[in-house]
Amino acid sequence: MDFLDLLLKKRDGGKLTSEEIDWIVRNYVDGEVPDYQMSALLMAIYFNGMDGQETKSLTESMANSGGTLDLSRVTGFKVDKHSTGGVGDSVSLVLSPLVASLGMKIGKLSGRGLGHTGGTIDKLESIPGFQVDLSNEEFVSAVEDKGLAIMEHTLDLVPADQKLYALRDVTGTVESLPLIISSIMSKKIACSPDGVVLDVKVGKGAFMKSMDDATALGRGCREVGELFGLNVTALVTDMNQPLGNSAGNALEVEEAIRVLKGDVESDLAEVSINLAAELYLQSGGIDSLAGAVEEARRRITSGDALEKFSDMVEGQGGDPRIIDDFGFLPGAENERTVYASGSGYVEEVDALKVGRAAGALGAGRKEKGDVIDPGVGVRIEKRVGDEAHEGDPLARIYYNDDADLDRAVTLMEEAYSVADEKPEERELIKRRIR
Numbered sequence: 001m002d003f004l005d006l007l008l009k010k011r012d013g014g015k016l017t018s019e020e021i022d023w024i025v026r027n028y029v030d031g032e033v034p035d036y037q038m039s040a041l042l043m044a045i046y047f048n049g050m051d052g053q054e055t056k057s058l059t060e061s062m063a064n065s066g067g068t069l070d071l072s073r074v075t076g077f078k079v080d081k082h083s084t085g086g087v088g089d090s091v092s093l094v095l096s097p098l099v100a101s102l103g104m105k106i107g108k109l110s111g112r113g114l115g116h117t118g119g120t121i122d123k124l125e126s127i128p129g130f131q132v133d134l135s136n137e138e139f140v141s142a143v144e145d146k147g148l149a150i151m152e153h154t155l156d157l158v159p160a161d162q163k164l165y166a167l168r169d170v171t172g173t174v175e176s177l178p179l180i181i182s183s184i185m186s187k188k189i190a191c192s193p194d195g196v197v198l199d200v201k202v203g204k205g206a207f208m209k210s211m212d213d214a215t216a217l218g219r220g221c222r223e224v225g226e227l228f229g230l231n232v233t234a235l236v237t238d239m240n241q242p243l244g245n246s247a248g249n250a251l252e253v254e255e256a257i258r259v260l261k262g263d264v265e266s267d268l269a270e271v272s273i274n275l276a277a278e279l280y281l282q283s284g285g286i287d288s289l290a291g292a293v294e295e296a297r298r299r300i301t302s303g304d305a306l307e308k309f310s311d312m313v314e315g316q317g318g319d320p321r322i323i324d325d326f327g328f329l330p331g332a333e334n335e336r337t338v339y340a341s342g343s344g345y346v347e348e349v350d351a352l353k354v355g356r357a358a359g360a361l362g363a364g365r366k367e368k369g370d371v372i373d374p375g376v377g378v379r380i381e382k383r384v385g386d387e388a389h390e391g392d393p394l395a396r397i398y399y400n401d402d403a404d405l406d407r408a409v410t411l412m413e414e415a416y417s418v419a420d421e422k423p424e425e426r427e428l429i430k431r432r433i434r
């Protein structure tokens, strides 16, 4: 086969066969196809799309591009969760101990943050001593014995996605439905869990800006999952404002612990509880969604989920004192407050700008390999719908280095808009795709 012929075929609106797609993926992973040619193909896919068969073939070839995670030794109902990426989104830190407290098993492979979105691995690494690079044996044993473990996604698993994602990130080809579906589902298929939930974010701070696109993504993932025998439920959730009140690694760990200590009224708790409830329903442990939500909420208020979190922290070498005393988490030396310049109601807290502000302070990476500062970030004091008077604190900025402080302050000021009218209440969980 010749790459250029396949590229021209796709550019001109043709359909690639399974063999052709498999050849492309294998040769790209092996380094036989250069990035510049692959970039052109990604752009052709971005504009011309892929049909169901092509998307399935791409997913399968990517899933088979490296090793697989063998959790067959783990007993019970094994689950996995994936988010399409948001700001202030520490759901994995709440959901993992929560599902373990409901009797399910979760072995989660997570990534680092890139761009304006955070990554679970960076957040966990802000806990002093926490190990994210477990051996397969340590990981599988932790999942079996404690019910949960989270470690870093290794290059060995689905290398096609790691290479392609990095290339898409710098070639303007992230926001393509077949490319996102194959990226997400190849990683799920390589781990073969019994149940999967997807948190498909929609809104300004998300890849999917419209409900139609977010719904198509959820449905597409579900359909591809079904072809490979995976049970997938997707929730479409709001990302027009940050999910939690914090953006920054240690700050988000602290916020997740507050939820696990019983703060179940927040948006972060609501999304985590509903995702856990969907998995509980899939597991057959209960037969109604309302009952599953109630039980998940109870596992938080009873302290069971917090106990599982503590088990994970200790099991992976982290300092458990962070749970009772946030002073053991890394912090920032300086604080700057952003005040309301007028009075009214908060109409918007632009999640993208909040994420960028945290990134500017050093909480995120501009490029792969950048060193991050785990103690910095921003905390939102007012959310959409809250009343604000001139001079009220809207947000606080925690920083160590003031090199990009002005940019972060400007971004936070721009993130907020305050209007006379109270905005209509937004639904947090917008759609369930089962």
Ligand code: URA
Pocket: 083, 084, 085, 165, 174, 179, 180, 181, 183, 184, 207
């Ligand atoms: N999350 C993924 O894992 N892949 C994408 O392409 C987008 C979001």
